[in-house]
Amino acid sequence: MSVAGLPVVVRNDALLDRDLIRRWLAWGFVWLLIFPTVGAVVAAKFNHPEFLGGVPWLSFGRLRPIHVNGVIWGAFSTLFIGLAHYVVPRLCGVRMAGARFGPALLWIWNLNLAAGVVMLALGANRGWEAGEFPLATVLVTLGVLLALTAQFLLTIAHRTEPPLYVSLWYLIAAFVWTDVNLVLLLLGPSHIAGVNNAAWHGLFIHYVVGLWITPAGYVIIYYFLPASLRAPLYSHKLSLIGFWSLAFFYPFVGIHHYLYAPIADWAQTIAIVSSMMLIIPVWTVIQNFFGTVGSHWRELGRNLPAKFLVTGSLMYLVGCFQGSIEALRVLQRPTHFTDFVVGHSHITIFGTFVVWALAGAVYVWPRITDSSPWSFALGNGAFWLITAGISAMFVVLVTQGLLQGFMLMGGAEWLDSVDAMRPWWWVRTLTGLAMDVGNSLLVITLMLGSLGARRALRP
Amino acid sequence: MKSITTLAAGAGFFFVTLALFVQGVLPALVPESRAREVTRAVRTDHGDVTWLRYPTSDYTALEHAGRAVYIREGCWYCHSQYVRPVAGEERRWGPVSEPGEYAWDLPHLLSTRRIGPDLSRVGLKYGDDWHYAHHWNPRLTVPDSLMPRFPWLFVTLTVPVRREGERATLEVTGELRRYFTLRPDRPIPLFPDAGGLAFVRPRSDGAFPIDGMPTLELTAFRSRRFSVDSVRLVVPGTELVALVHYLQRLGASRGVWRDVFASQMTTPPEVEIAADAGTRERGRAVYTRRCAGCHGRDGDGNGDAATFLSPRPRDFTAGIFKFRSTPSGSLPTDGDLFRTITRGVRGTAMPTWHELPADDRRAVIAFIKTFSMRWRDEKPEPAEPPAIPPAVSATLLERGRDVYRSAKCWECHGEHGRGDGPSAEQLRDDFEFPIRPTDFTRGQFKAGATPADVFRTMTVGLDGTPMPSFADSLSDDERWALAYYVVSLSAWTDPLTGARLDRVARAGKE
Numbered sequence: 001m002s003v004a005g006l007p008v009v010v011r012n013d014a015l016l017d018r019d020l021i022r023r024w025l026a027w028g029f030v031w032l033l034i035f036p037t038v039g040a041v042v043a044a045k046f047n048h049p050e051f052l053g054g055v056p057w058l059s060f061g062r063l064r065p066i067h068v069n070g071v072i073w074g075a076f077s078t079l080f081i082g083l084a085h086y087v088v089p090r091l092c093g094v095r096m097a098g099a100r101f102g103p104a105l106l107w108i109w110n111l112n113l114a115a116g117v118v119m120l121a122l123g124a125n126r127g128w129e130a131g132e133f134p135l136a137t138v139l140v141t142l143g144v145l146l147a148l149t150a151q152f153l154l155t156i157a158h159r160t161e162p163p164l165y166v167s168l169w170y171l172i173a174a175f176v177w178t179d180v181n182l183v184l185l186l187l188g189p190s191h192i193a194g195v196n197n198a199a200w201h202g203l204f205i206h207y208v209v210g211l212w213i214t215p216a217g218y219v220i221i222y223y224f225l226p227a228s229l230r231a232p233l234y235s236h237k238l239s240l241i242g243f244w245s246l247a248f249f250y251p252f253v254g255i256h257h258y259l260y261a262p263i264a265d266w267a268q269t270i271a272i273v274s275s276m277m278l279i280i281p282v283w284t285v286i287q288n289f290f291g292t293v294g295s296h297w298r299e300l301g302r303n304l305p306a307k308f309l310v311t312g313s314l315m316y317l318v319g320c321f322q323g324s325i326e327a328l329r330v331l332q333r334p335t336h337f338t339d340f341v342v343g344h345s346h347i348t349i350f351g352t353f354v355v356w357a358l359a360g361a362v363y364v365w366p367r368i369t370d371s372s373p374w375s376f377a378l379g380n381g382a383f384w385l386i387t388a389g390i391s392a393m394f395v396v397l398v399t400q401g402l403l404q405g406f407m408l409m410g411g412a413e414w415l416d417s418v419d420a421m422r423p424w425w426w427v428r429t430l431t432g433l434a435m436d437v438g439n440s441l442l443v444i445t446l447m448l449g450s451l452g453a454r455r456a457l458r459p
Numbered sequence: 460m461k462s463i464t465t466l467a468a469g470a471g472f473f474f475v476t477l478a479l480f481v482q483g484v485l486p487a488l489v490p491e492s493r494a495r496e497v498t499r500a501v502r503t504d505h506g507d508v509t510w511l512r513y514p515t516s517d518y519t520a521l522e523h524a525g526r527a528v529y530i531r532e533g534c535w536y537c538h539s540q541y542v543r544p545v546a547g548e549e550r551r552w553g554p555v556s557e558p559g560e561y562a563w564d565l566p567h568l569l570s571t572r573r574i575g576p577d578l579s580r581v582g583l584k585y586g587d588d589w590h591y592a593h594h595w596n597p598r599l600t601v602p603d604s605l606m607p608r609f610p611w612l613f614v615t616l617t618v619p620v621r622r623e624g625e626r627a628t629l630e631v632t633g634e635l636r637r638y639f640t641l642r643p644d645r646p647i648p649l650f651p652d653a654g655g656l657a658f659v660r661p662r663s664d665g666a667f668p669i670d671g672m673p674t675l676e677l678t679a680f681r682s683r684r685f686s687v688d689s690v691r692l693v694v695p696g697t698e699l700v701a702l703v704h705y706l707q708r709l710g711a712s713r714g715v716w717r718d719v720f721a722s723q724m725t726t727p728p729e730v731e732i733a734a735d736a737g738t739r740e741r742g743r744a745v746y747t748r749r750c751a752g753c754h755g756r757d758g759d760g761n762g763d764a765a766t767f768l769s770p771r772p773r774d775f776t777a778g779i780f781k782f783r784s785t786p787s788g789s790l791p792t793d794g795d796l797f798r799t800i801t802r803g804v805r806g807t808a809m810p811t812w813h814e815l816p817a818d819d820r821r822a823v824i825a826f827i828k829t830f831s832m833r834w835r836d837e838k839p840e841p842a843e844p845p846a847i848p849p850a851v852s853a854t855l856l857e858r859g860r861d862v863y864r865s866a867k868c869w870e871c872h873g874e875h876g877r878g879d880g881p882s883a884e885q886l887r888d889d890f891e892f893p894i895r896p897t898d899f900t901r902g903q904f905k906a907g908a909t910p911a912d913v914f915r916t917m918t919v920g921l922d923g924t925p926m927p928s929f930a931d932s933l934s935d936d937e938r939w940a941l942a943y944y945v946v947s948l949s950a951w952t953d954p955l956t957g958a959r960l961d962r963v964a965r966a967g968k969e
Binding site for chain 2: 046124125173225255334415
C-alpha cells in the first residue's frame with residue numbers, strides 16, 4: 001500500500017523547479033497549438049489541392065513531416081519532459097540533479113525544434129518517415145536527451161524514497177531506449193542500402209512510438225491517475241507484467257510497417273507475432289488503470305485530469321487492439337496503404353498519448369502557478385471537443401481505409417477508389433479542427449487562470 | 460534498490476539490442492536481401508520476350524539528383540514503391556517487387572501510404588511530356604487529381620508577342636537571351652494555348668541555355684484568333700528534368716515487362732460496341748474525367764495539357780486514327796480503339812487504361828465516335844485478315860535488313876533505326892504538327908511491340924502521319940521480314956559486354 005499510494009504520499013513542492021516546469025509546459029502548449037493544426041491544413045488539401053497550393057513551404061510534402069515530427073517531438077515530448085520534471089523530484093524526494101543546466105536544456109530543445117521545423121519547410125528531409133529532421137537537429141535532440149537522461153538517472157540514484165515507483169521504470173526505459181534509437185536515426189537513412197533500409201526504418205519508426213511515446217505516456221498516467229483520483233494504484237504486480245512484456249515484445253514489431261515487402265518472410269512473421277503479443281502489455285496496463293479508477297467513476301465528471309486520462313485509456317484499448325490485428329496478413333491485404341493505418345496512428349498518438357499529456361498539464365499547471373483553470377465549463381467543452389473529434393476521426397479513417405482497401409481488392413480503378421474517399425476526407429478535416437479547437441480552449445482556460453492568479457498577486 | 464535501476468536500464472539495452480539483431484541484422488544477412496539481380500523481361504532477336512536474371516545498376520548522377528527532389532518534396536508520402544504479391548496488385552501495377560530492385564536505394568522509399576498510385580512501375584508508362592504537364596498542374600492531365608502543383612520546379616518567362624500580319628513572334632528580351640541561345644537556324648516550335656501558356660521542352664540534361672530560337676506556332680488555333688499580348692513560357696527546371704529521369708527509371712530494371720503484362724493484352728473484340736444514348740452518356744462522363752485534359756472538351760486535341768505534349772493529343776473531330784487493323788484511310792474498328800485505350804500509346808502521354816473497367820472503355824469509344832461525322836457517314840472497312848508469320852531465322856532478319864534499305868525506311872527512321880534519318884527533323888503530320896519517326900532501338904512501339912503489331916502497322920500505315928501503308932509496295936513476306944528486323948533492333952544486349960542473348964543457352968532450355 002505504501003508503494004502503490006506513493007504519488008499521493010509524497011507532496012513536497014519545495015523540491016520542484018516551478019519556473020522550469022512552467023516554461024516546459026508553456027512551450028509544450030505553443031507546439032500543441034501549432035503542430036496538430038498543421039495536420040488539419042494538410043488534411044484540407046485532400047479535398048482542395050489548391051488550398052495554400054503553389055508555394056513550396058506550404059505544400060503537402062513539406063507540411064506533412066512538420067505535422068508528424070512536430071506532434072511527436074513538439075507537442076507530446078515537450079509536455080512530457082515538463083511533466084517529468086514534476087514527477088521525478090516528487091517521486092524521488094530530491095531536487096533534480098544538475099538543476100543549473102535545466103534552463104539551457106529547455107531553450108536548446110525548443111529552439112532546435114523550431115530550427116528543425118524551419119529546415120523541413122525549406123525542404124530538408126532525410127527520407128525516413130517520422131525521422132525527417134536534418135542531421136544537425138537530430139544530433140542536438142540526442143544531446144539534450146542524453147543530458148536529460150543523465151539528470152533523471154542521477155536524480156533517481158540520489159533519491160530518498162527507496163521504492164522505485166513504476167513511472168520511474170518507464171521513465172528510465174524511455175530515455176535509455178530513445179537515446180539508442182536516435183543513434184539509429186543518425187545512421188539509418190545514410191547506411192545499409194536497399195530493402196534492409198526499409199526493415200531498419202520499420203524498427204526506428206516503431207521505436208519512436210513504442211519505446212519513447214508509449215513508456216513516456218505510461219510515466220504520465222501511472223503518476224497522474226492515482227494522483228488525480230487520490231486513489232492507490234490497483235496492482236503493482238500487473239504493472240510489473242506490463243513493463244516486462246512491453247520491454248520484451250515492443251522492440252520486435254517494426255517490420256510490420258513493411259509487410260509483403262521483399263523483406264525475409266520469417267522476419268515479417270516475427271513482427272506480426274510480437275505485434276499480437278503486445279495485447280499482453282496493453283491489456284495489463286489497461287486493467288491496472290481501470291482497476292485504479294475502481295469506485296471513483298462518479299467523481300470523474302468534474303475531475304478534468306482524470307477524465308482525460310480515462311478517455312485516453314479507452315482510446316488506447318481500441319487503438320492498440322486495432323494496431324495488433326492490423327499487423328495480421330489477412331487485414332494487411334486491404335488496409336496496408338490506406339487511411340486505416342492513419343486512423344491507428346491518430347487514435348494512439350493523439351487520442352491516447354497527447355490526451356494523457358494534456359491530462360498531466362491540466363493537473364500540474366494550476367499547481368505550479370497557484371491558480372485554478374479559468375473556467376471548468378471551457379475546459380470541459382475542450383474535453384468533449386477533443387473526445388468527439390478523435391473518436392469521429394478514428395471511425396472515419398478506419399471506415400474509409402476498409403472501403404478503399406476492399407474497393408481496390410475488388411479491382412476498382414485507382415482514381416475511382418481515391419474519388420470515393422472525398423466525402424470522408426471532408427469529415428476527417430472537420431474532426432481534426434474539432435480537436436484543434438479543443439486544444440486551444442484547454443490552453444486558453446489554463447492560461448487565463450494562471451494570468452488571473454498572477455494579476456491578483458500584484459499589489 | 461539501485462539494482463532495479465541497473466536492471467531496468469540493462470533490460471532496455473538488452474531487449475533493444477536483441478531485437479535490432481533479430482529484426483535488423485539477421486534479415487540483412489540473408490543473401491537475398493542484398494541481391495542485386497532481378498528477373499528482367501528482355502526482347503530476343505526473334506521478337507519474343509523472355510525472362511532472365513540480371514543485375515541492376517546504380518542511378519545515374521541525374522537520376523540521383525531527381526531522387527533527391529523526390530525525397531525533398533515528399534512525393535513518397537503519397538506514392539509507394541512496392542508491388543505486393545496480394546490484393547491483385549500484380550494485375551494493377553505490374554510484376555511483384557523483388558529485393559534486387561532496391562539495391563541502390565538509400566534511403567529506401569517504399570513508403571507506407573498510397574494517396575496517389577504506386578510508382579515502382581511508372582517508368583515509361585507516360586512520356587516525359589505528360590510528367591511535365593502533370594507537375595505544372597496535375598489537374599491538366601488528370602482532372603480528378605489531388606496532387607499538389609509544383610510551379611517552383613519550372614522556369615517561367617513572360618515574353619511580349621510581336622505581330623506581323625498573321626504571324627506572331629516573340630520579342631527578344633534579356634530573359635530570353637539568358638535561357639536560349641537564340642540561334643535563328645534552329646527554331647524551337649512552341650504551341651501556346653489560348654491563354655498564352657507555352658511549354659518549352661527542356662534539354663535532356665535539364666541545363667540551360669536551350670539551343671535554338673523559340674518560335675510561336677499557331678497551328679492549333681486554325682481559324683480561331685490568337686489574341687494575347689504576351690506568352691508565358693514554361694520550361695522544366697534542372698531539378699524537374701532530373702526528377703522525371705528518376706521516374707522514368709522506376710521499374711526499368713525489370714525490362715520490357717509491359718510487353719508481356721497480361722492486364723493490358725487484349726484481343727480486339729469482334730463485336731461492335733452498342734451506340735445507344737445511355738452508353739454514350741456513360742462515355743461522356745468517362746471522357747470528361749479521363750480524357751478531356753489532353754484531348755479537349757470538344758475532342759479537338761486542344762485540351763488544357765495539349766501545349767505540353769508532343770506528339771499532340773489526337774484530334775477526334777477529324778476522324779483520322781493511327782492505330783488500325785483496317786486498310787489505310789479507313790476508320791478503325793471498335794476493337795482497334797479498344798486496344799489503343801487498353802494498352803496506351805507507348806512513349807507518348809497516352810497511358811495504359813487497363814485498370815479502367817472494360818465497360819467504361821467501351822462506353823468512351825461510343826462517345827469518341829460522336830466527335831466526327833465520319834462515323835455517321837462511313838463504316839470501317841473490313842480488317843486485313845490476320846497473316847500467318849513465317850518461321851523466324853537469321854536469314855529472315857537479314858532479308859529484313861535488305862528490305863529496310865531498299866524500301867528506304869532509313870530516310871526517316873535512320874540507318875540504324877534510331878529515328879534520326881535525313882528527313883526526320885522536317886516531318887509534319889497531316890495537322891501540320893511536327894512529328895518524330897520512331898526510334899526502334901528504344902523498343903517503345905506505339906502500336907504494339909510484337910512482330911505481328913509491326914507487320915500490321917506496315918500493312919495499313921499510320922493514318923494522318925507520314926508513315927504510309929506498304930501493303931502494295933511490299934509483299935507479305937517482305938513485310939514480315941522487315942517487321943522481325945525492326946523488332947530485333949531493340950533486342951536485348953548485355954549493357955556491359957554488348958553480347959546478345961545466348962541463343963544456344965535458350966535453345967537448350969526449350
